[in-house]
Amino acid sequence: MPIKQLVDLPNTVPVHSVDRMSPFHFWLHCRFRDKPLHIRGAASDWKATKMWTPSSLSALLSDTDVIVATCKAGVFDYNANATTGLVHEREKVPFSEAVDAILAASTHGEHFAYIQQHSIAEKFPALQEQVERPECLDPSKFLNEVNLWLGSAGCFSPLHFDELDNFLVQVSGRKHLTLFDKRDSPRLYPNVGQELAHCSMIDLRHPDHARFPLMVGLQAYAITLEPGDMIYIPRGWWHAVHSLDTAISINYWWSGIFDIFRQGLQSVWSTEGRKEIALFLRQLTSREGK
Ligand SMILES: O=C(O)CCC(=O)C(=O)O
Incomplete structure (x- = not known):
């Protein structure tokens, strides 16, 4: 079932795109620009990008237990207060069963299913050898966590930020991202005082300007990741992610020695x-x- 892309907010500019980035140029980018960066085709030669499909992963990891989240609204809030108040269910099932649910959800579009943020080293060591280190990351940086995401078309990860620098690599399918500068945090209504203060109360799919007037006119950045693309999301930058197809991604949270x-x-x-x-x-x- 084709998924309708969400309409970008009025004041939206594309994330800056490049074809390649050496570690030195990436360091300069982080040091002096401190903005998201889209690296087109950064992972197009990777084994993962060439070999992984929902079915190939299902065959390889068939009996491995995973937590699959399902919901009718497609919004995978980190807590019930963040945006919609729609809670999703989580269930531990074998990987192959989760993939069946994801593919069925993509076909019928009546509900949505997502395997979110599963550590590859801990949960899927069999995939480790097919997961590469992003070329632009110099060897002095540590990979804190490398995670797999596999979900049905239409899954929406609502607006939030992370404490660590991040690469989101698109292995299969497409994802559309909307991002905001960390300096705009006061205008993005963080869930302050709640357990998940890194989540915004705004539902970017239907922004309520009357309830959240400070967000009006904010500069947004947007990009659609195609298979093989990667985006650098600097720590603290707000982002919401909408899967346009059944999608597989890997995210890398990384840090330097001073961090x-x-x-x-x-x-x-x-x-x-x-x-x-x-x-x-x-x-x-x-x-x-x-
Ligand atoms: O791909 C997604 O749905 C969310 C990814 C994300 O939020 C992240 O990598 O920080």
């Missing part, structure tokens, strides 16, 4: 971190006293 120090310091400085240090020191001194 790791910063995160380490932040967690040490958190209440939990301080409690752990206090406990460790108590254990150390009581052992020495014996």
